[in-house]
Amino acid sequence: MEKQNSAEYIINIKNLDLFYGKFQALIAVDMLAQKNMITALIGPSGCGKSTLLRCLNRMNDLIRGVIITGKIEINNLDIYSKSTDVTELRKNVGMVFQRPNPFPLSIYDNVVYGLRVAGVRNKTELDEIAEKSLRGAWLWDQVKDKLHHSGLELPLDQQQRLCIARLLAVQPEVILMDEPCSSLDPIATMKIEELMIELKKEYTIVIVTHNMQQASRVSDFTGYMLLGEMIEFDKTVNIFTRPSNKLTEEYISGKYG
Ligand SMILES: Nc1ncnc2c1ncn2[C@@H]1O[C@H](COP(=O)(O)OP(=O)(O)OP(=O)(O)O)[C@@H](O)[C@H]1O
Numbered sequence: 001m002e003k004q005n006s007a008e009y010i011i012n013i014k015n016l017d018l019f020y021g022k023f024q025a026l027i028a029v030d031m032l033a034q035k036n037m038i039t040a041l042i043g044p045s046g047c048g049k050s051t052l053l054r055c056l057n058r059m060n061d062l063i064r065g066v067i068i069t070g071k072i073e074i075n076n077l078d079i080y081s082k083s084t085d086v087t088e089l090r091k092n093v094g095m096v097f098q099r100p101n102p103f104p105l106s107i108y109d110n111v112v113y114g115l116r117v118a119g120v121r122n123k124t125e126l127d128e129i130a131e132k133s134l135r136g137a138w139l140w141d142q143v144k145d146k147l148h149h150s151g152l153e154l155p156l157d158q159q160q161r162l163c164i165a166r167l168l169a170v171q172p173e174v175i176l177m178d179e180p181c182s183s184l185d186p187i188a189t190m191k192i193e194e195l196m197i198e199l200k201k202e203y204t205i206v207i208v209t210h211n212m213q214q215a216s217r218v219s220d221f222t223g224y225m226l227l228g229e230m231i232e233f234d235k236t237v238n239i240f241t242r243p244s245n246k247l248t249e250e251y252i253s254g255k256y257g
């Protein structure tokens with residue numbers, strides 16, 4: 001891995017172990033993610049990609065019997081420290097899932113949901129943020145005349161962008177995406193990939209993907225995981241053209257996985 005000034009990093013994972021009961025799903029994982037970059041996690045099914053992603057906003061806290069040791073710092077703050085406000089953390093580190101999960105509410109109410117929960121009542125403010133967030137997710141033109149229709153009426157790709165708009169409304173720094181295109185067709189996938197590249201100007205993105213072409217198209221850094229270990233982490237171009245670990249080479253050349 002090329003040496004870089006650690007001040008550029010927003011996410012710093014150090015020696016992370018995670019157990020689901022007796023089963024160890026993450027083994028001594030180290031990873032650094034740079035600000036305003038897209039970091040991709042790849043590897044065969046069950047290797048721990050989603051588990052690692054969920055650690056970044058403490059979603060694993062919701063699963064019984066999970067034990068985590070090691071450290072994750074975001075902006076130099078230990079997110080597993082007792083003083084961490086988990087609600088704040090999840091606002092700052094938002095997550096987009098495999099299947100779009102809009103709430104059964106109007107498009108508008110979906111986008112401003114987090115703001116309302118935070119107590120914002122001013123209509124002008126809510127309207128402004130709704131428009132800005134929908135524009136940021138490239139959805140404004142498609143929905144501006146039907147903001148009060150249900151979010152569930154939208155086509156799947158627009159539902160996924162609605163979920164992205166809902167995150168943008170609460171101004172996160174980091175966006176986690178767990179296979180965000182796996183339920184979308186190739187054209188919708190391309191649009192989300194283009195959107196990701198636009199979003200990284202303002203946000204830091206960590207994406208899990210099964211699609212190696214996708215990782216190579218959109219990401220700046222890639223981590224290859226296998227059986228709970230981070231086998232190799234490097235610039236995406238290095239991972240896909242000259243990996244230094246034989247296991248990575250075997251995976252990206254399609255020998256298994
Ligand atoms: N809630 C859970 N309880 C127990 N074991 C779990 C739980 N979630 C995941 N695991 C196990 O942890 C390992 C890692 O799972 P994880 O979902 O993180 O893998 P993944 O790389 O995201 O896989 P996929 O590509 O199939 O989504 C797997 O062996 C899985 O069975």
Ligand SMILES: [Mg+2]
Nearest residue numbers: 049050051208
């Ligand atoms: Mg997964």
